[in-house]
Amino acid sequence: MSIFMDEARGLVTLQTKHSSYQMKRDPDGLLLHTYYGSRIHSGDDMSHAIARVGRGFSGSLTVNGTERPGWSEDVLPLEYSCFGVGDYRASALKVRHKDGSRAVSLRVRDWTVQKGKYALKGLPALYAAPSEADTLLVRMEDPYSGLAVELQYGVVEELDLVTRAARIINRGKTKLWLEKAASLSVDWQFGEFDWISFHGRHTMERIPERQPVRHGIQSIGTVRGTSSHHYNPFSILCTPQTTETQGLCFGVSLVYSGEFLMELERDQANQTRLVCGIHPDDFCWELKPGESFQTPEVLLFCSDRGFDRLSQCTHRAIRDHICRGIWKRQDRPVLINNWEATYFDFTGDKLIGIAREAAALGIELFVMDDGWFGKRDNDHAGLGDWFPNEKKLGCSLRELGEKITETGMQFGIWFEPEAVNKDSDLYRAHPEWAVQIPGRDPNLSRDQLVLDFSNRAVQDYLIARITEILSKAPISYVKWDMNRSICDKYSTALDAAHQGEFAHRYVLGLYRVLDTLTTAFPEVLFEGCSGGGGRFDAGMLYYMPQIWCSDNTDAINRLSIQYGSSFGYPISAMGSHVSAVPNHQTGRITPFATRAAVAMAGTFGYELDIRKLSEDEKEQIRSQIRSFRRFYPLIQRGDYHRLSTPEDLCIAWSFTDPAPQCSEAVIQAVQLRLESNGVPIHLYPVGLHPEGIYELAICNAGCEDRPLRRIAGISGAALMQGGVTLPVPQEEYHAWTLLLKKNGICAD
Numbered sequence: 001m002s003i004f005m006d007e008a009r010g011l012v013t014l015q016t017k018h019s020s021y022q023m024k025r026d027p028d029g030l031l032l033h034t035y036y037g038s039r040i041h042s043g044d045d046m047s048h049a050i051a052r053v054g055r056g057f058s059g060s061l062t063v064n065g066t067e068r069p070g071w072s073e074d075v076l077p078l079e080y081s082c083f084g085v086g087d088y089r090a091s092a093l094k095v096r097h098k099d100g101s102r103a104v105s106l107r108v109r110d111w112t113v114q115k116g117k118y119a120l121k122g123l124p125a126l127y128a129a130p131s132e133a134d135t136l137l138v139r140m141e142d143p144y145s146g147l148a149v150e151l152q153y154g155v156v157e158e159l160d161l162v163t164r165a166a167r168i169i170n171r172g173k174t175k176l177w178l179e180k181a182a183s184l185s186v187d188w189q190f191g192e193f194d195w196i197s198f199h200g201r202h203t204m205e206r207i208p209e210r211q212p213v214r215h216g217i218q219s220i221g222t223v224r225g226t227s228s229h230h231y232n233p234f235s236i237l238c239t240p241q242t243t244e245t246q247g248l249c250f251g252v253s254l255v256y257s258g259e260f261l262m263e264l265e266r267d268q269a270n271q272t273r274l275v276c277g278i279h280p281d282d283f284c285w286e287l288k289p290g291e292s293f294q295t296p297e298v299l300l301f302c303s304d305r306g307f308d309r310l311s312q313c314t315h316r317a318i319r320d321h322i323c324r325g326i327w328k329r330q331d332r333p334v335l336i337n338n339w340e341a342t343y344f345d346f347t348g349d350k351l352i353g354i355a356r357e358a359a360a361l362g363i364e365l366f367v368m369d370d371g372w373f374g375k376r377d378n379d380h381a382g383l384g385d386w387f388p389n390e391k392k393l394g395c396s397l398r399e400l401g402e403k404i405t406e407t408g409m410q411f412g413i414w415f416e417p418e419a420v421n422k423d424s425d426l427y428r429a430h431p432e433w434a435v436q437i438p439g440r441d442p443n444l445s446r447d448q449l450v451l452d453f454s455n456r457a458v459q460d461y462l463i464a465r466i467t468e469i470l471s472k473a474p475i476s477y478v479k480w481d482m483n484r485s486i487c488d489k490y491s492t493a494l495d496a497a498h499q500g501e502f503a504h505r506y507v508l509g510l511y512r513v514l515d516t517l518t519t520a521f522p523e524v525l526f527e528g529c530s531g532g533g534g535r536f537d538a539g540m541l542y543y544m545p546q547i548w549c550s551d552n553t554d555a556i557n558r559l560s561i562q563y564g565s566s567f568g569y570p571i572s573a574m575g576s577h578v579s580a581v582p583n584h585q586t587g588r589i590t591p592f593a594t595r596a597a598v599a600m601a602g603t604f605g606y607e608l609d610i611r612k613l614s615e616d617e618k619e620q621i622r623s624q625i626r627s628f629r630r631f632y633p634l635i636q637r638g639d640y641h642r643l644s645t646p647e648d649l650c651i652a653w654s655f656t657d658p659a660p661q662c663s664e665a666v667i668q669a670v671q672l673r674l675e676s677n678g679v680p681i682h683l684y685p686v687g688l689h690p691e692g693i694y695e696l697a698i699c700n701a702g703c704e705d706r707p708l709r710r711i712a713g714i715s716g717a718a719l720m721q722g723g724v725t726l727p728v729p730q731e732e733y734h735a736w737t738l739l740l741k742k743n744g745i746c747a748d
């Protein structure tokens, strides 16, 4: 059991392998947050560190008219902060009562501990076997209004992970409205922190930005309907000294695909507060007596050995405890997607031609992208009409699928179920299903509107359409796209008083559709997409184990995007393809081998017109696929390490067989800038067995069978402490592969 209760002292300590999280009930029932950091003993009552000081303009907690001097909700570290009763910092819960007042005072009623991890109805959440996790439920109540909050905690010891969510229940006699219902707040009383968030834009997602946490509130978030390209719902709080291999850091991953807000506040007493959950700007939720509201879940990771260990935990949590279904363990196929090969300009025969060539080179799955349905020859029309365009395909979808599978490949297909073009039969039949405000000209984006996924009729229609398509053709893969931000939010299925529920109901509707379809078609591999990585979050990964990382296929830009993504998300989740040069997004020319090395730090596939390649390039594809298959167990299931950054001259990363074996490793490196009379690049591998004796082969990427150099009989300690030197590159964007194999243990 990882949860330790000390009823007499009102103390609860959540223990993971390397971290501790503690809360304490004060004599008046206030729930204090007393510690979160490196592991301490479960009996250590960390409330000793709370300073009992009165601060001007920070009123005292008052019970039955009596002030508790020096005990102020404005400065105390609190477990779930509420708006309106003297805590003036960023709050987690804001409620409007029927009389218009907006105060909530939560007091602990009781707490219980259960074996296993709680689940959330209708929302994605981390799951674990009963032996792997424990649950703590803390029940709190506002004695004045009857509003109750159940704080939910899951503890996964092995992953240094505490999950948090909250259920808010109206036990009062009158309606109330939730104006903000964050999943958590966490207070750190002491310490300086940096905050690393991952910002970006379409085709340039998840770029890390590290800044000191300053006084005031700083936040990231989105009101775009989806988790967005612009700010990812994963961030890291760390001490200013923290590096990849040293220092304390916390990972915060919101398991949600909609509008979110992550706030950090450094207060008057230099304390740091984190608040995270649904964005309140587009949120107002009515709770009638007896009703409850469930917040999404947040995963909180703690590492006192830097970002590398933090990422091992975030990767395992998502790979093994968020992703579900057969594809969680099954080897993913090497795919070819026709988008950058043909865009809308294809026929069935053209696709079959690409599939034949691809099959002969060892590619396993052919994906037909946008343009196969309705009157969809460009992006101005047809979206929403999920009926195969048999004239364009030259046959039925089933026949096309059969022809593709006859080549020996599996067949996959693109959908964008959440959107509609005005020029479509669906829009003409159901304009009320599109998200727009009656009487207002809606904002168009890519000539499309969004379908109202908060409306059950819309959900059911799309479930039925997609079910029919997936049942009638031999389809083993679906790319689920979503290509615009949502505004003009309004649902014809909600009355005026409930429009504030639209944004969250949209996400709940999407989750219902995804749950229904992935349950009905468990063998189909679903890949998420939103103009690339516009909805790259742990919520989507609960339904689909991989997401197209970015619409940017330029290998060099991808190095930055995949580097940023790797802090919070595993390599097995990152859709990544080799595309043509000059690259369609940047015009850059990179070596074929480099493009393959970069795509291998992902799910690996191709997105180019294979018929235009030379015989030599086709031979390279055969050998790239052989290398990928050889490295696959390490890439998809091993430990991933960042060895340098996109700001360095050379970026490198590695995949290692996890401890204690550490039996092999693959390091890949790409030279980012060439310099005259170049200085050698020196890399320090991590994740090796210090006493292991390794054999090292340094190869040009794509030539793993013909090493440039071999170093035999060297210890893991020597490699990790002394490093490895790469040859001086003679070509821009050159890539190397370093292979390490352990074949013994040091005697001394």
Ligand code: GLA
Pocket (backbone or CB within 6 Å): 339, 369, 370, 414, 481, 483, 529, 530, 531, 532, 548, 550, 551
């Ligand atoms: C989005 C996707 C692309 C492609 C196009 C098709 O932009 O991210 O990969 O599928 O849509 O319209």
